[in-house]
Amino acid sequence: MNIEGSVALVTGANRGLGRHFVERLLDRGASKVYAASRNPTATVAGADVLPLDLLDQGTIDAAAAVAGDVTLLVNNAGISTYQNLVRGDLSEIRREMDTHFFGTLAVTRAFADTLGRNGGGAIVNMLLALSWFSWDGATSYRAAKAAEWSLTNASRVELARQGTQVVGVHLGAADTDMMSGYDGPLLDPADVVRAALDGLVAGAAEVLVDDWSRTVKAGLGQDPSAFYAQVADSSP
Template sequence: MDITDQVALVTGANRGIGRRFVDELLARGARKVYATARRVDSPEALELAALDRVEVLAVDITDHASVVAAAGVATDVTLLVNNAGIATSTPLVTGDLAELRREMDTHYWGTLDVIREFAPALAANGGGAIVNVLSALSWFAYPGNGGYGAAKAAEWNMTNGVRQDLAAQGTLVQGVHLGAADTDIMAGYDGPMIDPADVPRASFDGLAAGAIEVVVDDWSAMVKASLAHDPALLYAQISPAS
């Protein structure tokens, strides 16, 4: 896919990686970008609304009615970027079960709902593409982030599943994996972080090449490579107490 003249919708577009996706779409000549946010009256959303070729839509991906309403407006979409997400830092065994469910409701069920509602429009517009922003935590677990990792693992395999379901209509489904990016969601993290703008650049370069999976950074590449070996080797590096 060449981004030029595409009509894209980006969930969670008001800040962080989502905002970088909007910027990169505009820079690469997208004809129109639907930028979604839970609050369209926030300063970030109002800033997006002032941009040429951008229309802001109110979407909470855990609210089915708002997803249906957006799909009814954005019927011309050819590229869907599923970026919206949360991070509650909830432990699996001792944490609040409601927060763990919220992680899964957002990353797995919410993303799947968006795909299901927009798949007919993508088919009608020639197939197009779907980009799911995943994580290196799709492939490993880290203390305090068990809920997020489990939800991203579910979203990763869901990505593989919908790719097969949508192949017949000509929709390319791409999964994008990254470690830590310098965004608000990573506030307080003191490890190395990539520039969030690297994520859409890598994704769109991958779309141009027809890539169904994009691994953005060295950390994610290392974790993926470790899956072919004894997991004890990886966990000895990242969590010696395990």
């Protein structure tokens, strides 16, 4: 994927990693960047602002109708409700799954044919090391990101014939509003976006941004008891 001259659409673009994606894509020569968000109030100079709510199919369809020139889709938008699956609020658990899995799927479906018509292009899905393990206190979020990871792999398989590159980006935690109150080490969002875009340009299917994501990925083949003991010992 060549960023220079590309036309990108970034979801969740009004803050955090999404805003950094918009800025860096413009810096790296994208000819147009659609900054899409549920409440598009904050803007980046040079970006085209679009309303897009992952839980509102009408806004997704409207965005796809406007942005028919997209060659790069960045699925960044997400939420965290801090619910556990067994005893948490089921309505919040559903909202989390609807956002990360069904919302990301809806956006992917809306733009898949557009990418195909425009030469294949690419999709970047922002995932986490938490796609691969669970942690008490927010197991719902972990389940939703695991589902999104599976969606990423499925999209890669399904869209390979039309030449669409699908990249899953995994990291521990970045210094964004969503992680406010977290007392562990936080990555600079600019570094996360740089790693994601470098991986995209290099043709990667998966980007492991930090040592934490690499450690968790390497542990997937272990016995679960040993794996979770290791996670507990090395958790950021």
